Amino acid sequence: MATDAVASGTAPLPRSAAVVIVGGGVIGASIAFHLAEAGVTDVVLVERDTPASGSSGKPIGGVRAQFSDPLNIRLGQRSLEAWRAFAERPGADVGLRDVGYLFLLADDEQLETFREGVEVQNGLGVPSRIVSPREAHALCPYLDPGSIVAAAWCPSDGYALPGAAVGGYLRAARALGATVRTHCAVTGVDASGGEVRAVRTTAGTVRTGTVICAAGAWSREIGAMAGLDLPVTPLRRQIALTGPLSPPPPRVPFTLDYGSTLYFHGDGAGGLVLGLSDPDERPGFAREYSEEWLDLFRAAAARRAPALAGVPVRGGWAGLYEMTPDRNALIGEAPGSGRFLYATGFSGHGFLQAPAVGEVVRDLYLGRTPFLDVGPLAADRFDGPASSGVRPEAHII
Template sequence: MERRTATDPGPHPAPDPVPVPDRADVVIVGGGIIGASIAFHLAEAGVGGVLLLERDRPAAGSSGKPIGGVRAQFSDPLNIRIGLRSLEAWRAFGTRPGADIGLASVGYLFLLGDDTERALFEDSVAVQNALGVPSRIIGPAEAAALCPYLDPDGIVAAAHCPTDGYALPEAAVTGYLRAAVRRGAAVRTHCPVTAIDTRGGTLGAVRTPHGTVHTGTVICCAGAWSQEVGAMAGVRLPVTPLRRQIALTGPLDPPPPRIPFTLDHASTAYFHNDGADGLLLGMSDPRQEPGFARDFSREWLEPFREAVGRRAPALAGVPVRHGWAGLYETTPDNNALIGEAADVHRFLYATGFSGHGFLQAPAVGELIRDLYLGREPFLDAGPLAAGRFDGRTADAGEEGAGHDGTRPEAHII
């Protein structure tokens, strides 16, 4: 199957406003991949009166990035299990809910520059293997065989998992939402939430420029804007927006070989194929200040070229045709916020994924569905409750740990 080349999603003009219904059983705030997944999972479970509100268009925020990585290579059991569960769903997406998301299982390759990094990843791989992830530590020569751009003398080892890869987030959002609507959910775009009414810890209504929706349940999936949405209901969601940028080479001559999603652990510089004849480049710029800026700037390419030059010298001078900037929704420990507010009944949230929202979206949709319905979930997400930052946790077992005794740790990358 031919893959689509990544492009800037660009602005979309607002259509004529559509009035919101007077009442809904569940109001989902945010039409990115998390909100779309939750809408689908609720509607599939037979929940009626599901309404999703999006301030712009679906996937206009973080989910609009051209290509999203999918993996289970994490350092703690909780995130590994979420990644594994989601990978299963991404592979079956063509059947359920039924859409082509351009999934490419090219693998993930983490580059390790010294013995300390290798020891860290050896521990993580042991945990991953125990949970069924086929990751392993490989030597420099094998890593260079997988990714010919690498200089094997520039690393001591690499961590590789062949079942990881990437897909097209916007196609996934569209697939989830179309399936949700087929099952009875409603979607309103260009419809921002302006206020949330509560009284005595109980939700009453969600207000928008196109009408007021009376509801007893709100699910916040507003990504980088979640803190302000939570504040409308008196709920603290410690989410900070941070600009992240990617660059696109356009067609290269000769075309690049097919390579894994390749990341340098020390610098976070990464690169992978973009379509059949280009590359996508990215890195977390340590100089980036928090904020909502989404303009593309080439300044971060200087530290990227310096970092990639130590691992893949042939890419240090690769031309950049254009690029795109989006927002990460970061939390203090770079782990997601998933749960129900302690002080506002039926205010649920799934946000703060710190760059991992796309890869975790299918499993998160399941978790929020089960939380809403009171079902036993496939894992205890209690350690991801927002209360962990103010000394309160959800009812998640001993001192906020999961039922398997695990706690979320800072992500590797």
């Protein structure tokens, strides 16, 4: 991230602000930009570490609209439009690559699940389709076409650079009057008479009537300070990096094996990014990189993409997913809390949905009607037996 995005990180905190955003990842940065662009210049964003140091810090983030639920599809669509226009608004190169997404399907049950999803996606204008094993192999030569029955393909999806996106949003937000303060952890939220009064931090106290929680894996603690339960659980996820390969890999889609959660795609520099959602990973804040999970990746690769089973690895990265019970985000405003809004719990989908979420939270704050009703994503959907109406996402990559 460019240093000018955080140049004011040690500046004194303002004594007061219209809005305090907690969290300097891509969600908080998007919200700060959208608010400042709308004329809310009295915005303060506080980050406990450095921007993009939490869930947003991964080297490459997937962007897609291939979801099973209309709400998530529309968040993905809206965000894809914004990612494509990011160079003009807010103004930064996020390295967007429209390589597409390819989900590998091993049996008829998986195929039927994705056929239903493609039907919903097509109805909303997403150009996804089911392709044969031969077509999937043409798209991704690493694939053993005999190991699958079909694949789901969407050419308009791809990946981009989260760090560059966070930097672009924060530079633009600061240019529009927002304050960004790093190394500034929140220690309390003061409220009285049902109204938010101030946010206490390690760098001082800011008087405010509105707090927006975009603290990712740390959101439950922030919510508790305001008397709100945000059911977010941290879970380590890891990726491995091959570094430049010789010969360089072909251009391949963001390829995912639905059953095993194995995935791989190019790194934009002549290598590959490899990943898998380790089923043995236990919740917690551990962010140390280890290679035990690579045995699972190599076993899955031997079945789906044999050439990758022994590909050399030259390092990796570990970060935190912010998981909710149904693997859908928490977006909304706490009732009776005196303006405590939240956008968190994205369960691996935060980067790809960030532009749309920034727009939605801006409108919630300003009292406008957002382009999409996010009522089903309210945090209180888990309080009773009634379903929120949002389909749980089976895949968390």
